[in-house]
Amino acid sequence: MAPRPARGRTTGRSTVSDGSQRRNEKGRQRHRGGHRQFSQSAPSRRTRRSDPARLTAFRVLRAVALDDAYANLVLPTEIRHAKLDKRDAAFATELTYGTLRAQGTYDTILRQNVDRELEQLDPPVLNALRLGTHQLLAMRVDDHAAVNETVALVRDQVGAGPSGLVNAVLRKVGAKPLQEWLDDLTADLGDLEALALRHAHPRWIVRAMRQSLKLHGYEDQLVELLEADNAAPEVHLVGIPAGAEPSGPEALQLAIESGAVGSELIDGAAVFRGGDIGRLSGVRENVLRVQDIGSQWIARALAEPAVAPGEKWLDLCAGPGGKAALLASLAADYEVHLTANEPAPHRAELVRKALQPINSDFWEVRTGDGQSIGELGQTFDRIIVDAPCTGLGALRRRPESRWRRQPGDLAQLTILQAELIDSAAAVLADDGLLAYVTCSPHPAETLVQVEDTLKRHPELELLDAHVLMEDLALPAGADLIQKRPAATGETAAKCVQLWPHTHGTDAMFFALLRKEAP
């Protein structure tokens, strides 16, 4: 876990270090006399008002811990509520995301410095300690400000009682730079445990990533993957081809002319770097949207082999409608029909909204369990099962999820995934295509799931999904597909696994099955 840079800022009471107090290459701050500088006044005599940016991060951490909230959904609301300017919003974002991502590592460091179990601390006090630790060890905030502002936050939000403890613990945490803490704490650990601590991932996830990388031939790239999980993800745009004004592709072109960069992997996508997405033309018309390029690539690939007139397509797990929107627009192009299925009513509503700019002759939304899709009494020529999964492929986007997810979640999810595949297989037409997709590289949800499917369904044949991905890719995308390392085993060789560190996308998995005609 590398110390992350953050822009210098004024806190109201403290200013970020100038040149004489910049961190050196080890992350330690240089101070006259060699000692780290902390406030000399007792915590009880310091200011009580919380800095708004830190308070924002604190409120998000509380919502994540108490209400199981998603930071990426709560943070924008809290930033608006606090009326933060651009610079403070960026500070609050880095503080929130950085603290949540590295929570496990910071807790290990805090355990060394707190004289009781962390679980015995009041949750808001523990959150404040985590925020202070992130500022001390991974942001360019001077130690004085990091400690004082955290103590002020605790006094303001929790009360004077724990402020002494917070002050004392943070002083100890700030006594060493992150690198030194990590070197000390990993000295007696095995490789996997050390990687988990250094890169702030739970061990079971590092183990699963290592296994998956190996199966797909990327075994020497574990550190790169873990680092990519800790970096801020790029924002990807998609232009939905629909009959609006402007059309999705036109809106995408306008976005590119105003600074977005056209994707080198596939057509119809761009990388957005900075600015307010809401101001882009086409966003209000709902034809220009944010969607990971990996998701776009896979959705388009399913429509790649020649489409016959009158085909029927099914998206079995459609909410919130990202892939369904692309599929529906392609269905409208080919004049075929998409059924988008989603059991959660509010998510089904999101699917309807996502599909709304597209001619409704070519799509319908069904609100229902994927396992009861047979009730429709129809078969489908192309089906996508974008199954509920652990989401380990999108850790960059959901900073809290790696600590929230438990290995025990896999058992239930893999059963549901298999049941949904079975339901899809039952309504797949002869010669029909079934795409099994997850936003996770975990072998239990991906390759093992495919191998088990092939055992249960001798009528299904595994095709090489790379062929479709390559067919619609631009030269750089095709190059990545062609030059991928050799996978271990026949199943892995035919299944696409995208990676944040090589493709710049979420770690999406894509297997393509065909039902042989009797």
Ligand SMILES: C[S@@+](CC[C@H](N)C(=O)[O-])C[C@H]1O[C@@H](n2cnc3c(N)ncnc32)[C@H](O)[C@@H]1O
């Ligand atoms: C990974 S998400 C799908 C993402 C979507 N395809 C997209 O591109 O926006 C999985 C979806 O499956 C839905 N789901 C959960 N249980 C299901 C079930 N029994 N049948 C069908 N869908 C289910 C979830 O509500 C969730 O919306």
